[in-house]
Amino acid sequence: MANISIRNVSKSYGSLKVLQPFSLEIENGEFVVLVGPSGCGKSTMLKILAGLEPATEGQISIGGREVTDLAPGDRDIAMVFQNYALYPHLTVRQNIGFGLKMRGTAKAEIDRRVEDAARILEVTPYLDRKPKDLSGGQRQRVALGRAIVRQPQAFLMDEPLSNLDAKLRVHMRAEIGALHKRIGVTTVYVTHDQVEAMTMADRVVIMQDGVIQQIATPDELFNSPANLFVASFIGSPGMNFLNAELKGGRLTLFGREVALPAATAHDGRVVVGLRPEHLLLGEAPVTFSVRPTLVESLGSEKYVYFDAEGARLAEGDEGRSKGLIARVSHSGSLSKDEELVLGFDPERLYLFNAETGQRL
Amino acid sequence: MKRTLAQSLALYGVVILTVAMILFPVYWLVVTAVTTTDELYRLPPTFWPDNPQWDVFVRVWEAKPILKWLANSTLAAVGSVALSMLVSVSAGYALSRYSMKGGATMGLFVLTAKMLPATLLVIPLFSIFSGMGLIGSLWTLVLAHSTMIIPFATWMLKGYFDTIPRELEQAAMVDGCSPVGAMLRVVLPIATPGLAATALYAFVLSWADYAYARTFLVNSPDNWTANLGITTMQGEYVTYWNDIAAASVFVALPIIAIYLFLERYLVGGLTAGAEK
Amino acid sequence: MTDIPVAGRRKFFDLARPSRQHLLGYILIAPAVLMVAAIIVWPLFVAVDLSFQQVKIPRLGAAGKPFSVANYRWLFSSQEFWLACWVTLKLVVVVTAGSVVVGLGTALLVNNRFRGRTVARLGMALPWAVPEIIAVVIFAWMFDSSFGLFGWLAVQLGLSGQMIPWVSNAGAAFWAVAITMIWKGFPFVSIMCLAGLQSIPADYYAAAKVDGAGVWQRFRWITMPLLMPVLGVTVVLTLLWVFRDFSIIKVLTGGGPLRSTQTLSIMTYDQAFQYHNFGRAAAVGVLTLIICVLASLLMLGRRSRSIY
Numbered sequence: 001m002a003n004i005s006i007r008n009v010s011k012s013y014g015s016l017k018v019l020q021p022f023s024l025e026i027e028n029g030e031f032v033v034l035v036g037p038s039g040c041g042k043s044t045m046l047k048i049l050a051g052l053e054p055a056t057e058g059q060i061s062i063g064g065r066e067v068t069d070l071a072p073g074d075r076d077i078a079m080v081f082q083n084y085a086l087y088p089h090l091t092v093r094q095n096i097g098f099g100l101k102m103r104g105t106a107k108a109e110i111d112r113r114v115e116d117a118a119r120i121l122e123v124t125p126y127l128d129r130k131p132k133d134l135s136g137g138q139r140q141r142v143a144l145g146r147a148i149v150r151q152p153q154a155f156l157m158d159e160p161l162s163n164l165d166a167k168l169r170v171h172m173r174a175e176i177g178a179l180h181k182r183i184g185v186t187t188v189y190v191t192h193d194q195v196e197a198m199t200m201a202d203r204v205v206i207m208q209d210g211v212i213q214q215i216a217t218p219d220e221l222f223n224s225p226a227n228l229f230v231a232s233f234i235g236s237p238g239m240n241f242l243n244a245e246l247k248g249g250r251l252t253l254f255g256r257e258v259a260l261p262a263a264t265a266h267d268g269r270v271v272v273g274l275r276p277e278h279l280l281l282g283e284a285p286v287t288f289s290v291r292p293t294l295v296e297s298l299g300s301e302k303y304v305y306f307d308a309e310g311a312r313l314a315e316g317d318e319g320r321s322k323g324l325i326a327r328v329s330h331s332g333s334l335s336k337d338e339e340l341v342l343g344f345d346p347e348r349l350y351l352f353n354a355e356t357g358q359r360l
Numbered sequence: 361m362k363r364t365l366a367q368s369l370a371l372y373g374v375v376i377l378t379v380a381m382i383l384f385p386v387y388w389l390v391v392t393a394v395t396t397t398d399e400l401y402r403l404p405p406t407f408w409p410d411n412p413q414w415d416v417f418v419r420v421w422e423a424k425p426i427l428k429w430l431a432n433s434t435l436a437a438v439g440s441v442a443l444s445m446l447v448s449v450s451a452g453y454a455l456s457r458y459s460m461k462g463g464a465t466m467g468l469f470v471l472t473a474k475m476l477p478a479t480l481l482v483i484p485l486f487s488i489f490s491g492m493g494l495i496g497s498l499w500t501l502v503l504a505h506s507t508m509i510i511p512f513a514t515w516m517l518k519g520y521f522d523t524i525p526r527e528l529e530q531a532a533m534v535d536g537c538s539p540v541g542a543m544l545r546v547v548l549p550i551a552t553p554g555l556a557a558t559a560l561y562a563f564v565l566s567w568a569d570y571a572y573a574r575t576f577l578v579n580s581p582d583n584w585t586a587n588l589g590i591t592t593m594q595g596e597y598v599t600y601w602n603d604i605a606a607a608s609v610f611v612a613l614p615i616i617a618i619y620l621f622l623e624r625y626l627v628g629g630l631t632a633g634a635e636k
Numbered sequence: 637m638t639d640i641p642v643a644g645r646r647k648f649f650d651l652a653r654p655s656r657q658h659l660l661g662y663i664l665i666a667p668a669v670l671m672v673a674a675i676i677v678w679p680l681f682v683a684v685d686l687s688f689q690q691v692k693i694p695r696l697g698a699a700g701k702p703f704s705v706a707n708y709r710w711l712f713s714s715q716e717f718w719l720a721c722w723v724t725l726k727l728v729v730v731v732t733a734g735s736v737v738v739g740l741g742t743a744l745l746v747n748n749r750f751r752g753r754t755v756a757r758l759g760m761a762l763p764w765a766v767p768e769i770i771a772v773v774i775f776a777w778m779f780d781s782s783f784g785l786f787g788w789l790a791v792q793l794g795l796s797g798q799m800i801p802w803v804s805n806a807g808a809a810f811w812a813v814a815i816t817m818i819w820k821g822f823p824f825v826s827i828m829c830l831a832g833l834q835s836i837p838a839d840y841y842a843a844a845k846v847d848g849a850g851v852w853q854r855f856r857w858i859t860m861p862l863l864m865p866v867l868g869v870t871v872v873l874t875l876l877w878v879f880r881d882f883s884i885i886k887v888l889t890g891g892g893p894l895r896s897t898q899t900l901s902i903m904t905y906d907q908a909f910q911y912h913n914f915g916r917a918a919a920v921g922v923l924t925l926i927i928c929v930l931a932s933l934l935m936l937g938r939r940s941r942s943i944y
Contacts, residue, residue: 371748371750375756378760379760382742382819383762385774385819388777388785389774401782402783403783403788405783405785405788450668451665451668451669454665458661458664460662469672471932472925472929473676474873474876476676476925477879477880477924479882479901479905479921480683480921480924481676481683482905482908483683483917484686485679487682487694487695488679490695504675506671506675507676510671510672511672568767571882575909587767590773594776605777608769608773608774612765612766612767615766616762616766619758619762620765627827
């Protein structure tokens with residue numbers, strides 16, 4: 001059973017706490033993604049899992065075995081790095097077989113397993129080349145080969161696709177997904193890209209500033225974000241946010257009074273969230289008219305940018321300073337400066353506590 | 361932008377003139393060596409002797425223990441470079457990979473070591489070596505040259521190791537290597553060019569020493585290094601310039617050869633460490 | 637639970653464990669620290685200790701002489717010391733300036749593309765590979781009072797009425813040393829500057845040309861500012877080399893005539909091995925080191941880290 005158990009792991013550098021107590025139980029064969037902006041602690045957590053950094057506190061078990069202070073080579077894990085970390089002075093064959101060689105595996109066995117891994121990842125033609133002769137995508141596949149050949153209990157992947165160009169990234173994403181389906185090894189995957197998280201994960205762990213924000217399946221994250229950060233991080237384009245005042249179950253939005261479906265005991269200032277895709281053109285329970293500031297056409301979809309009272313602009317996010325976004329299906333032409341009627345269903349609104357950011 | 365013919369001619373002209381002026385002394389050395397003493401003691405100086413004495417090289421080789429001098433210089437250099445590299449490679453690696461308390465102190469020390477004049481250090485070293493009875497032995501040079509090489513080599517190697525990504529050792533450790541194993545099997549093979557460049561430069565550094573050699577070995581002619589040997593050919597009243605020039609050619613040749621054939625490594629090492 | 641084979645790590649003190657990984661750093665640096673302590677730090681302390689003793693020739697293990705500042709008092713009041721300071725200063729300025737001018741000039745020259753560029757580059761920096769003693773042999777002969785080439789040239793060019801007694805004329809001796817040192821010193825500047833020049837992205841020059849900048853302007857506003865860091869470090873290193881140098885001066889002029897080429901470095905050595913007064917020698921040496929350190933810290937300021 002290659003389940004991973006992380007119990008209250010935290011990490012500090014002197015007085016600087018980079019990882020708050022982190023607990024997570026990962027099932028055998030699960031594909032878990034740690035996602036979050038730079039500096040949120042996801043890479044640190046991965047390195048602690050790998051044994052490349054000591055945890056300040058906490059315990060880790062892999063496959064039921066306590067590994068907290070075990071050397072990386074003794075944990076029966078394999079790791080794929082952002083920069084591939086292929087040994088430049090060895091051939092591809094030697095790269096892939098390195099781990100087996102270190103463990104004293106018989107030469108014949110090494111050759112067999114290397115050939116198998118190379119076949120699975122389609123790098124057989126490159127076996128006798130050096131890494132510098134390969135392209136980025138090929139190198140990453142060799143790195144994956146090096147990981148699977150040892151048949152470890154778990155894979156750890158540190159932003160393996162970040163160095164690839166966009167098209168290759170999409171392709172490799174699918175390949176890793178297929179590989180996981182085929183081999184079924186427990187995988188912990190770190191990325192800053194929420195698209196990778198959403199498409200690849202069985203469960204996602206969103207982190208910010210060393211703190212876990214939410215652990216859930218991708219759909220749950222999208223439909224039921226636990227707080228403002230998660231709501232703004234997941235989904236593209238990101239959720240719209242507006243400040244509003246809640247009084248007796250009603251609030252004013254876009255100049256319209258809106259009655260909230262569920263009774264909420266909270267009165268006072270709140271942050272209202274509404275996804276761009278939940279803003280519709282035309283008929284809806286609540287409608288309002290706007291004059292768009294910008295219309296971006298993607299063919300059958302349009303992004304309509306507009307301003308509204310109480311609109312909250314995300315900090316430091318340039319796209320958002322363009323205002324609120326509505327993502328509507330419309331095949332014809334829409335010009336800005338022409339008044340538009342937009343609408344939404346109050347069921348789709350998310351309410352967040354204005355101070356803590358928690359969802360109400 | 362192509363150059364005009366005039367610009368090209370000017371450029372080539374300046375280059376040729378400059379190189380000629382710079383290399384002239386080396387040319388003059390060879391000329392002096394093959395000129396007879398009579399012709400040397402004459403004005404105007406001849407730019408090429410009427411009767412070049414090419415046998416001066418054979419004569420001087422046999423008259424003076426030049427081979428022994430060169431061998432001693434080499435021994436001292438090999439010894440000090442070997443000792444220093446052993447120590448500096450691990451230190452440079454440690455400084456590159458590990459943040460340690462006292463990292464700043466190390467840096468300060470490297471700084472000071474670069475400013476340390478040999479003429480200062482030779483004083484306590486002389487009294488220490490006298491006390492240990494080492495005066496006259498080439499071991500004094502092995503240790504003394506190491507004082508020059510270790511700080512420089514550590515700094516150069518640290519800079520070089522900094523260019524090797526840490527992920528390589530991490531990958532090796534995940535693959536089952538110990539940290540030392542990762543260093544030996546992965547990092548050092550990759551760092552070979554940098555190691556070679558540092559060792560080469562250190563060799564040249566050791567060979568160039570005169571202060572320590574003169575102080576410690578002056579009374580042991582058997583152990584004279586090349587530099588020291590040459591200076592003994594400078595007479596109190598009379599110097600046979602052709603002889604000393606010929607001997608000088610022998611002494612200069614090894615380093616010039618190293619420079620010409622391995623300049624790529626030497627300069628690469630120098631500048632790589634310098635450009636942060 | 638399968639038994640995982642451990643890869644040949646029979647150390648019972650396993651450095652690969654996360655909690656122990658950082659120990660390797662200390663272990664690796666220990667030999668260097670020990671060696672340096674033994675052959676540099678301890679001798680330095682011995683030197684400082686000697687400087688505070690009125691000792692002629694010390695014997696290791698023998699009881700030290702009583703603490704006394706006599707050496708420093710003598711030093712500060714001796715004319716020889718101040719003359720050495722002055723000579724050192726003069727030499728440092730002249731040689732550093734000369735090396736920078738020639739070094740930068742040759743670097744700029746070789747930075748152009750032309751046929752035979754590699755040969756030219758190798759040739760221009762060749763003096764670096766000539767051992768200092770050999771350089772002295774060449775230049776001593778060229779500066780020979782009776783038959784030297786330079787003297788003869790000076791007469792031919794009308795700079796002097798007769799052959800110049802370089803080694804016995806104080807002023808001439810200084811210039812002989814300076815010229816020899818510049819010949820040996822400029823290649824280092826040249827090599828470093830060339831590397832620095834080649835690391836300036838061509839885009840900067842392209843942008844400047846589009847902006848209408850001429851050759852001199854590009855040099856002044858792009859080349860020089862971007863070269864400054866490298867040049868700064870190189871200048872300080874050259875300066876320190878002149879301060880420290882022993883071979884060239886000792887063998888060419890011995891420090892004379894009349895101490896006109898006696899730098900602090902030479903004075904340190906002579907006090908110990910000619911006048912056999914180790915105490916005084918140590919004092920001069922320690923003071924020289926302090927001056928060096930102060931001078932470079934001053935010159936580099938907060939950028940002193942760039943030297944290392």
